[in-house]
Amino acid sequence: xxxxxxxxxxxxxxxxxxxxxxxxxxxxxxxxxxxxxxxxxxxxxxxxxxxxxxxxxxxxxxxxxxxxxxxxxxxxxxxxxxxxxxxxxxxxxxxxxxxxxxxxxxxxxxxxxxxxxxxxxxxxxxxxxxxxxxxxxxxxxxxxxxxxxxxxxxxxxxxxxxxxxxxxxxxxxxxxxxxxxxxxxxxxxxxxxxxxxxxxxxxxxxxxxxxxx
Amino acid sequence: xxxxxxxxxxxxxxxxxxxxxxxxxxxxxxxxxxxxxxxxxxxxxxxxxxxxxxxxxxxxxxxxxxxxxxxxxxxxxxxxxxxxxxxxxxxxxxxxxxxxxxxxxxxxxxxxxxxxxxxxxxxxxxxxxxxxxxxxxxxxxxxxxxxxxxxxxxxxxxxxxxxxxxxxxx
Numbered sequence: 001x002x003x004x005x006x007x008x009x010x011x012x013x014x015x016x017x018x019x020x021x022x023x024x025x026x027x028x029x030x031x032x033x034x035x036x037x038x039x040x041x042x043x044x045x046x047x048x049x050x051x052x053x054x055x056x057x058x059x060x061x062x063x064x065x066x067x068x069x070x071x072x073x074x075x076x077x078x079x080x081x082x083x084x085x086x087x088x089x090x091x092x093x094x095x096x097x098x099x100x101x102x103x104x105x106x107x108x109x110x111x112x113x114x115x116x117x118x119x120x121x122x123x124x125x126x127x128x129x130x131x132x133x134x135x136x137x138x139x140x141x142x143x144x145x146x147x148x149x150x151x152x153x154x155x156x157x158x159x160x161x162x163x164x165x166x167x168x169x170x171x172x173x174x175x176x177x178x179x180x181x182x183x184x185x186x187x188x189x190x191x192x193x194x195x196x197x198x199x200x201x202x203x204x205x206x207x208x209x210x211x212x213x
Numbered sequence: 214x215x216x217x218x219x220x221x222x223x224x225x226x227x228x229x230x231x232x233x234x235x236x237x238x239x240x241x242x243x244x245x246x247x248x249x250x251x252x253x254x255x256x257x258x259x260x261x262x263x264x265x266x267x268x269x270x271x272x273x274x275x276x277x278x279x280x281x282x283x284x285x286x287x288x289x290x291x292x293x294x295x296x297x298x299x300x301x302x303x304x305x306x307x308x309x310x311x312x313x314x315x316x317x318x319x320x321x322x323x324x325x326x327x328x329x330x331x332x333x334x335x336x337x338x339x340x341x342x343x344x345x346x347x348x349x350x351x352x353x354x355x356x357x358x359x360x361x362x363x364x365x366x367x368x369x370x371x372x373x374x375x376x377x378x379x380x381x382x383x
Contacts, residue, residue: 001326003345003376009323010346014238016324104285105265105278107359108340111285203292210337213364 044099047092054088064143073150077139084132091125113207119200134168226266229275240283243343244291254290258283280357288336345369
């Protein structure tokens with residue numbers, strides 16, 4: 001039997017199912033089964049929250065470092081937080097634009113690639129937003145207290161804090177890399193971000209193979 | 214004025230959708246095995262198509278446009294379902310509804326073979342197979358999937374070989 005022999009089979013199956021499932025399709029149904037949008041909703045709300053938080057931080061620290069222009073360390077602390085806030089806004093807005101401009105009528109490979117990259121970006125964005133806090137806690141304390149902790153604290157303490165921050169960043173990156181590896185992960189992890197990223201990565205590999213031919 | 218425009222839009226969409234309604238069922242049947250999932254998916258395809266209709270370029274073929282939406286929705290649907298269900302649903306009894314006018318036993322056998330083969334394919338090869346069996350040109354298939362015509366031809370050749378090897382005794 002040849003593959004072409006199945007062409008008629010497709011028509012028969014469809015005719016049978018149309019007959020047995022007289023489905024009334026309601027175009028206006030605001031669907032409880034809008035799975036495409038529903039699956040993207042956590043991503044969307046997460047990034048809306050990120051943009052909102054970024055705006056709040058930027059508005060709070062902007063005046064601070066401007067007012068403390070004469071105190072170099074306090075100004076630097078304020079600017080560091082301001083730059084971080086702007087990055088948060090930019091990363092969050094980028095994802096929101098990608099989500100908003102998603103057009104399901106685009107070719108299949110292009111859309112599925114974009115959806116998989118959006119899923120994968122969840123971990124990248126989480127790292128970009130979370131990692132800096134291994135170091136940013138100090139500027140935050142300075143901004144909140146208005147005290148130049150850099151000049152007042154002992155040098156050894158500052159160096160130790162910086163060292164811990166760098167080790168923390170490296171450790172977090174390594175742990176994240178292990179989580180998305182194929183052989184790692186507890187039962188709890190399988191339901192979490194790591195699993196989502198692994199699945200997204202697998203889909204991207206599948207798409208790449210399909211595109212290659 | 215706005216409500217007249219809106220009802221014109223609904224009428225145009227309904228007319229086009231009804232003419233190509235078969236696409237919804239073909240895609241839903243290809244990606245779902247039980248009737249509840251098929252109905253779910255068919256409804257979502259209809260809703261997403263209606264929502265996207267404002268961007269439809271009427272100088273282009275509606276069937277191609279609708280196939281893209283249907284397949285994108287179906288593949289996303291299948292992904293989210295696969296993450297929840299870690300088992301394969303065996304042949305659904307719905308497929309065994311026979312009718313003398315459908316060609317009888319031979320037709321049943323071919324329908325089973327079709328679904329057996331589909332089950333073995335990944336989401337993208339399923340889309341390719343469906344478009345091929347629905348007698349779309351390589352050019353149209355390439356346009357829907359977003360790959361080159363050469364790639365389409367190569368993949369169809371491989372599917373034919375795979376099918377022949379798999380079901381050679383049939």
